[in-house]
Amino acid sequence: MPELPEVETVRRTLKNFILERPILGIDVYYDRIIQGDTQLFVESLQHEIFCDIDRVGKYLIFKCQNHAFVSHLRMEGKFHIVESDEPVSKHTHVVFHMDRHQDLRYIDTRKFGRMELVSLDGYREQLPLKKLGPEPFEITTEALYERLHHCSLPIKTALLDQSIMCGIGNIYANEICFYMHIDPRTKASRLSRKRVDELRKVAIMVLQSAIEKGGTTIHSFDANGIHGLFQVQLKVHGQKVCPVCHHDIKKVMVHQRGTYFCPQCQKKRY
Ligand SMILES: [Zn+2]
Missing domain, CATH: 1.10.8.50 (Helicase, Ruva Protein; domain 3)
Structure with missing residues (x-):
């Protein structure tokens, strides 16, 4: 299971690849990865731009212009950046189509990972993040x-x-x-x-x-x-x-x- 340092590395690496890039469309192949209404998730995020990625504990928060979503990789979740014409593997559950014929794909063999829309301004005060204590870097x-x-x-x-x-x-x-x-x-x-x-x-x-x-x-x-x-x-x-x-x-x-x-x-x- 990825721990805080691995998730932080995923955050830093992903930032280099997706910031300032548009989400042209989203395909969800396995509904249960999305907590809440899948349709709302897709409609809220498509035509948005990835502006920043934050991290709280082992959660990643993808911040767009008007919306944000939180992602927890759980046991096996990972993000790949691939060319859009590459066939979608059977463990690919969510695809964010970006510009330059590239996708951000979420792959998870165990299907335990979750994504959920959260408020762009108030995600720290919202579930699932509000139940988390401070990080070791923050606590006195x-x-x-x-x-x-x-x-x-x-x-x-x-x-x-x-x-x-x-x-x-x-x-x-x-x-x-x-x-x-x-x-x-x-x-x-x-x-x-x-x-x-x-x-x-x-x-x-x-x-x-x-x-x-x-x-x-x-x-x-x-x-x-x-x-x-x-x-x-x-x-x-x-x-x-x-x-x-x-x-x-x-x-x-x-x-x-x-x-x-x-x-x-x-x-x-x-
Ligand atoms: Zn010893």
């Missing part, structure tokens, strides 16, 4: 401490709770706990202000460095499009051996999510 230590201090969840699970802080998925939650030397099963409420301050900085560092790597990995759209997780060096998630102490990495389930940690380096429970 005090606000995060308040939220975690009253939270009975394990810290790993609290990091995944998008209403506390948005944009961290399973992979980076594991990585953040590793950098914090904390046992991921530790209750979030046990963290002191000082540790919460460290946590906030570690979260920013982990996401920021992944965004920077993404920015250098993906230069353009090719046949594979842009999607998924790119070449970020992960310390603990999906790993067998700890890169610091060489102890075996342990995998356990925490609230039904695969959780990787080094029992040697991550002994701290506060």
